[in-house]
Amino acid sequence: MPHVVVDPITRIEGHLRIEAEIDGGSVRNAWSSSTMFRGIEIILKGRDPRDAWVFTQRICGVCTTVHAIASIRAVEHAIGANPPPNARILRNLIIGAQCVHDHVIHFYHLQALDWVDLVSALSADPAKTASLAQSLSDWPLSGRAYFTDVRNRLKDFVSGGRLGPFANAYWGHPAYKLPPEANLMAVAHYLQALDFQRQFIRIHAILGGKNPHLQSFLVGGMATPVDPDSQNALNLGTIAELNKLVASARDFVTRVYLPDILAVASFYKDWGGIGAGVGNYLSYGEYPEDDSPNPTMYLPAGVILNRDLTKVGPFQPDKVSEYVKHSWYDYTGGDDHSLPPFKGETLPNYTGPNPPYERLNVAEKYSWLKSPRYNDNPMEVGPLARMLVAYGHGRPARAKELIDKTLKTLGVGPGALFSTLGRIAARAIETQVIVEKMQDWINALAENMARRDYRICDNSKWDPSTWPAECWGAGFHEAPRGSLGHWVHINNGAIANYQCVVPSTWNAGPRDVAGHPGPYEQSLVGTPIAKPDQPLEILRTVHSFDPCMACGVHVLDNERREIVKVRAV
């Protein structure tokens, strides 16, 4: 494999670096480090809180809407704005669309090639591939001619020497288990997912304007007019278009994505016992179903500790705090105590080696991520956490039904959910649940239109003179990758402090003051590694969390000598 130095200034969300110690064929210890400083908190100080979402939207190129949502919720909470029902519904649709879009893209474009061997796909028999595909689903693009065409296109692509997204992989690795035909089917669906994305992303143009960054957010509601009599507003034509896009997405998820997950998983059932991690799960809850201060959430909030699905505790915001014992920050009161986000500090203090470097000193500070804790517990966030909380609560019923059905199809018990495979399956199940639910929100929007309820924004708090001189707000959001919180402190109309705790901080954060590893770190312990110079198994588990960044993986042997340095995307 090429020796690639991790570039610390990539603009895409920052790099993730994993250092792992291999002993006797499996991972003994692992450390997760983000090598890029994120300082949005510093940029926002002193600015108009109504503009914060425009900045936070640019934190990350992959999750633009999610930081906008968390930001407007935090500011609305602080100033007491109450968005009307149409704004809630539009936001649910935007959040749902982001979830469905990201999950499909994540599986096919960021995860599948950890399990699907492209080189093996080139030797597949198209006729056998067609029989396999037709036995799994009635999706129409499954004929022999189609798979022949895909195989030829791939051959051209690969023989052109420009591997593109297929470079830097471990083709032929012994941990690949799919037969050639399953590999070819999956690669064909990789290409179809690109086309799915191209179609489905048009929902953004409808809900947020032509600009690829949604422009329709607004503190107090939304800026998308709703008016059946206007050409330039969400009208009946728009509703019809939304219906079409969502129906077609649902079709793809039902007939391609979910069947693919089941088919691939059936060859990798051992991964139902690998990659569990900390065993604690957190969800803030998402998709408010009413407009009260504490709305019912379609996906409920909750806290699960020690894998105990019989006890789902409530989420209490004041139990969130962050340590910097192993992070490149200082707290003015010392690093032995955690700080709640409202009192959070962002004082960078880089004490790591100058890049490029061989390894980090993990006894000291070793990451730009802080270590968030819930009541001092490390927590996993994301689709698996949301689906486990839903499973524990028994609602929504559709989630429970799909989880039970998946376990039954694969012939495994609920214990298999706590794993790398569980994480991948939960993401697909959540996609199915949400793409189905989106139809209800479109219908609700249409009903409001029919009732002539066109309200989209609460303007009563727009003017800063209506705000208290000093106020605090927290905005919680379940982004595709997991629990996202923004905390804002407003003083005389300007931002005095702003703190973001993002999903990848929960999952990829370093050890805390007590030495407890974060979810990535814990999940890698015990992972079997067939070839230490090709650590495919590490990628499988790290990718199952959906890290929102390029990933530099460094593997160390038990002398902590570096064996290989690879970049994986």
Add this chain to the structure above:
Amino acid sequence: MPERTALLVLGLGNVLCGDDALGATAVHLLQRDFRAPEETVVLDGGTLGLSLLPLIQDAERVLMVDAVRHAGAQPGALVRLEGDQIMPAVRERLSVHQIGVADLLDGARLLGCCPPNITLLGLVPEDLGLGVGLSPAVERAMPTLVATIVAEARALGFEFVPRPYDEKSSRMDDARDVASVLGLWRPGC
């Protein structure tokens, strides 16, 4: 709904990272100061990477505007890449968005619809550190970059017409979007 765009002018880069905002800044200045011809689309693509695929696919020609690192060149120097020069540049990390842009173009190529005419215009950045605002060298070069985009478009047969001053000022009251927040709509700049 799919409709072909004759020319897409696509700014790239992270507006929160110093000179990495130069692509976005250029397209916002272009929108502020010029009326775009009917069949063109001018957009700030940020760091959206693969999510820009539909836009690229719908375009006959693409002008990408981006920060481009170039060995030996001074900050603010103008860079123009086309055809086969682009993929190596985004792959060899001369561009600072190597992952997003490379993935984007690969995706288009895999689907067999990479537009044959992509040109990359950019400036050499000085500072890509976290923070809002361009370095003096890059700020000074912005008018040249915008003029180069206009000239490039003209050579392709697309005429961006300068807006009269009063039209510029009225547009300054537009949405509280990223351009206004970054101070790009201030009068007379």
